[in-house]
Amino acid sequence: MKIFKELGIPGPEPNFLFGNMLAFRTRPMFRKYQEWREEFGETYGYFEGPTPVLVTSDVHLIQEVFIKQFNKFHARKLWPVQVDPDKDEDVHMFFARGRRWKRLRNVVNPAFSAAKIRQMAPSVNDIINQLLDVIRDGAKSNTDRSIEVLNLFRRLTLDSILRCEVGLDNSSMMCPDDLFLKHCKGVIEDTTKMPWLYLLGFLFPTLHSVWITIYKSLHYIRFNPVYWLEDRMREVVVMRRENKESRRPDLIQQMLDARFQAESFKEIEKEHTRIGPSRGNTLRSMTNEEIVSHALLFLLAGYETTSTTLTYIFHELSQNPHVQQTLRREIMSVLPRGYCEIAYDDLKKLTYLDYVIWEALRKYPLASSVTARQCVTACTINGLDIPEGLLIHANLWDVQYDPKHWGDNPHEFDPLRFLPERRKTRHPAAWMPFGAGPRSCAGLRFALLQLKMTVAKVLRDFDFQPSVKQTMPLKLSEGATIMPMDGIEISALRRASAMSEIGCLRRMSSVLTVAEMAELNVGSRRTSIAVTDSDADSESNASEDEDLDMDARWRSYLSRRISSRRNSSLDDEITQESILDIRRASITKGIEMLQVQSIHKGINLMRRASCGAVLEKNIKTGVRYPVPPGTPHREDCSGDKKSSPKEAIIPQPQEPPVPKPSYLRSRLGRRRASALPDLESVKEFNTITEFSPRQELAMDDESPAVGGVSLVSSDDNPKLPEMCSRLYKRRASG
Numbered sequence: 100m101k102i103f104k105e106l107g108i109p110g111p112e113p114n115f116l117f118g119n120m121l122a123f124r125t126r127p128m129f130r131k132y133q134e135w136r137e138e139f140g141e142t143y144g145y146f147e148g149p150t151p152v153l154v155t156s157d158v159h160l161i162q163e164v165f166i167k168q169f170n171k172f173h174a175r176k177l178w179p180v181q182v183d184p185d186k187d188e189d190v191h192m193f194f195a196r197g198r199r200w201k202r203l204r205n206v207v208n209p210a211f212s213a214a215k216i217r218q219m220a221p222s223v224n225d226i227i228n229q230l231l232d233v234i235r236d237g238a239k240s241n242t243d244r245s246i247e248v249l250n251l252f253r254r255l256t257l258d259s260i261l262r263c264e265v266g267l268d269n270s271s272m273m274c275p276d277d278l279f280l281k282h283c284k285g286v287i288e289d290t291t292k293m294p295w296l297y298l299l300g301f302l303f304p305t306l307h308s309v310w311i312t313i314y315k316s317l318h319y320i321r322f323n324p325v326y327w328l329e330d331r332m333r334e335v336v337v338m339r340r341e342n343k344e345s346r347r348p349d350l351i352q353q354m355l356d357a358r359f360q361a362e363s364f365k366e367i368e369k370e371h372t373r374i375g376p377s378r379g380n381t382l383r384s385m386t387n388e389e390i391v392s393h394a395l396l397f398l399l400a401g402y403e404t405t406s407t408t409l410t411y412i413f414h415e416l417s418q419n420p421h422v423q424q425t426l427r428r429e430i431m432s433v434l435p436r437g438y439c440e441i442a443y444d445d446l447k448k449l450t451y452l453d454y455v456i457w458e459a460l461r462k463y464p465l466a467s468s469v470t471a472r473q474c475v476t477a478c479t480i481n482g483l484d485i486p487e488g489l490l491i492h493a494n495l496w497d498v499q500y501d502p503k504h505w506g507d508n509p510h511e512f513d514p515l516r517f518l519p520e521r522r523k524t525r526h527p528a529a530w531m532p533f534g535a536g537p538r539s540c541a542g543l544r545f546a547l548l549q550l551k552m553t554v555a556k557v558l559r560d561f562d563f564q565p566s567v568k569q570t571m572p573l574k575l576s577e578g579a580t581i582m583p584m585d586g587i588e589i590s591a592l593r594r595a596s597a598m599s600e601i602g603c604l605r606r607m608s609s610v611l612t613v614a615e616m617a618e619l620n621v622g623s624r625r626t627s628i629a630v631t632d633s634d635a636d637s638e639s640n641a642s643e644d645e646d647l648d649m650d651a652r653w654r655s656y657l658s659r660r661i662s663s664r665r666n667s668s669l670d671d672e673i674t675q676e677s678i679l680d681i682r683r684a685s686i687t688k689g690i691e692m693l694q695v696q697s698i699h700k701g702i703n704l705m706r707r708a709s710c711g712a713v714l715e716k717n718i719k720t721g722v723r724y725p726v727p728p729g730t731p732h733r734e735d736c737s738g739d740k741k742s743s744p745k746e747a748i749i750p751q752p753q754e755p756p757v758p759k760p761s762y763l764r765s766r767l768g769r770r771r772a773s774a775l776p777d778l779e780s781v782k783e784f785n786t787i788t789e790f791s792p793r794q795e796l797a798m799d800d801e802s803p804a805v806g807g808v809s810l811v812s813s814d815d816n817p818k819l820p821e822m823c824s825r826l827y828k829r830r831a832s833g
């Protein structure tokens with residue numbers, strides 16, 4: 100152990116460890132960081148104790164320990180939760196080691212494969228649609244339109260993970276008093292309030308079973324929410340094991356189906372008792388308790404981390420309007436269509452969004468308290484003798500703010516740090532919010548799906564600004580993750596384009612073609628269009644008040660759908676009829692409104708009607724009407740293609756395929772159609788060079804932009820300035 104001191108590494112300093120592991124809550128992170136670095140200056144801090152700990156921000160050592168020398172280290176058990184009663188061993192893969200961990204990880208990995216994540220996308224989409232309504236209503240009810248986002252995102256991630264991983268249709272998004280939400284929050288709060296147990300488990304791991312006993316007996320003194328969640332998970336697992344018809348492509352199913360090599364004769368015996376000797380071989384399945392503990396682990400690991408990350412992302416976007424603007428432009432360029440589902444493949448095109456998420460995770464490596472490894476075989480790494488039993492803790496907050504890797508302004512939120520040319524020269528261990536190596540985060544893909552989809556959808560409809568209610572700097576508290584102490588308040592303004600004619604046309608375009616809009620005479624109005632936030636807002640408020648009736652019908656439909664669960668609502672003929680009725684009525688009324696110049700009222704109705712729907716043509720009447728939600732309407736984003744549940748929807752006869760215009764062309768085409776329904780003009784715009792989202796990254800504020808989309812430079816296309824000015828003139832004259 101002396102070796103570190105001999106090397107001149109800063110000596111034992113108990114507060115140093117405490118500061119790193121726990122006490123960010125007593126010394127707020129941002130203010131403390133600077134002091135800290137100045138105080139110690141070094142990239143190592145050694146703490147002697149029952150478990151010796153080396154805290155380090157040396158990326159070379161971290162890379163060796165976490166990635167290269169994987170077999171000589173295992174992830175440390177930090178927090179005593181559940182043990183296998185037979186073996187006094189941790190049940191969770193999170194705390195397990197060696198072969199046991201490998202087997203479990205091999206079981207869960209396929210549940211997070213790209214193919215599985217693609218299948219989950221429509222469900223996540225669905226829940227985000229509910230989030231949009233909640234943000235709109237929440238912002239409207241406050242004078243400065245502020246909303247507390249941490250709690251909101253917790254509801255979102257909880258519903259997503261329960262639906263996608265456990266197969267439960269939970270409704271915390273629509274019901275803030277949801278019991279799952281209450282108990283999950285309780286668990287996370289406990290991690291901030293019981294640091295002594297956490298710390299003792301960390302310092303004296305050999306007394307693990309003592310900590311477990313204390314932890315469990317605490318339940319009798321004060322209700323422990325973990326047990327409530329555990330019971331619910333147990334019910335699900337038992338029900339799913341017994342009811343073979345309830346198969347779903349999720350994590351629970353993956354674990355129920357898993358078979359792996361039994362470790363001991365006892366395990367084989369148990370398996371035989373459970374399913375009979377006929378299946379007798381050396382394979383065994385996961386026990387109910389193992390599945391329950393994993394379901395719980397994934398629920399807690401996935402719910403808190405992702406929601407806190409979303410909170411930090413939106414906080415940074417509200418503080419950095421230029422980043423928000425650039426990101427919105429990219430999103431609008433790739434996903435121009437209003438309320439239609441976002442396809443998994445579309446998300447991959449959002450490069451700048453990746454950079455924003457990565458940068459938020461750089462600035463806030465919220466899961467840093469678990470990035471530790473314990474040496475199981477003494478070894479020498481980079482000239483350091485690492486003794487058996489030494490715990491090496493990667494100090495991510497230090498690494499991800501180190502000017503050596505991130506330049507002189509590490510406190511600035513700059514997504515362009517992640518441009519490929521800048522990434523190339525950076526050490527791979529300089530960014531590791533998901534950990535590193537074979538034991539890095541198992542739910543990474545699922546987390547990224549939720550993060551990307553939520554930011555993309557929410558930013559299309561809302562502008563975010565700092566709220567007067569939010570005090571700065573942020574106060575953070577340390578528990579299982581490092582989270583804002585009292586949540587974060589942000590002002591959400593409904594975007595003009597979400598309300599304006601363009602927004603409307605964009606939404607309509609997911610259900611109508613340009614020609615059809617022209618046919619409906621949408622563009623022949625002679626009113627001017629509100630394009631500022633305030634105009635749009637006041638108009639939208641008026642229109643929203645007026646169509647309360649339709650709103651109420653939608654709400655009642657939604658609550659019915661939630662209470663009766665998704666599947667059953669789809670099977671319910673009556674509900675389907677009423678959905679169709681409401682949608683038909685909304686569409687017809689929306690079109691009427693547009694024609695009688697009440698644009699925003701029309702938009703609202705059209706929005707509701709087009710939400711999650713496709714129009715199919717009824718041959719007999721020639722009238723288009725929507726298909727109920729739940730019917731896959733984009734081939735690329737539906738997992739399994741169900742046929743429409745209602746035969747009344749007669750498929751349209753084959754028409755010669757209309758070549759799909761490029762995004763820019765179709766967008767400009769739609770604008771022109773809206774200004775003057777002159778389809779010839781669409782052809783004119785065909786000469787405009789393709790818009791490249793990549794260009795957005797290099798875009799400066801001066802570059803010409805139309806409705807949030809930056810065009811290629813006028814040198815590339817001599818016709819462009821003239822066309823743009825014509826477009827402006829038309830819109831100005833209305």
Ligand code: HEM
Nearest residue numbers: 193400401404405408466533534535538539540541542546
């Ligand atoms: C932004 C969101 C997330 C962050 C920042 C995050 C971060 C982390 C970190 C730092 C680790 C430790 C890795 C290491 O020691 O090298 C980890 C492990 C883990 N995470 Fe996540 N995580 C996130 C989302 C999720 C989600 C959504 C799930 C599940 C659905 C999940 C499940 C897990 C599991 C099971 C492990 C343990 C893996 C193992 O020990 O092999 N995480 N995560």
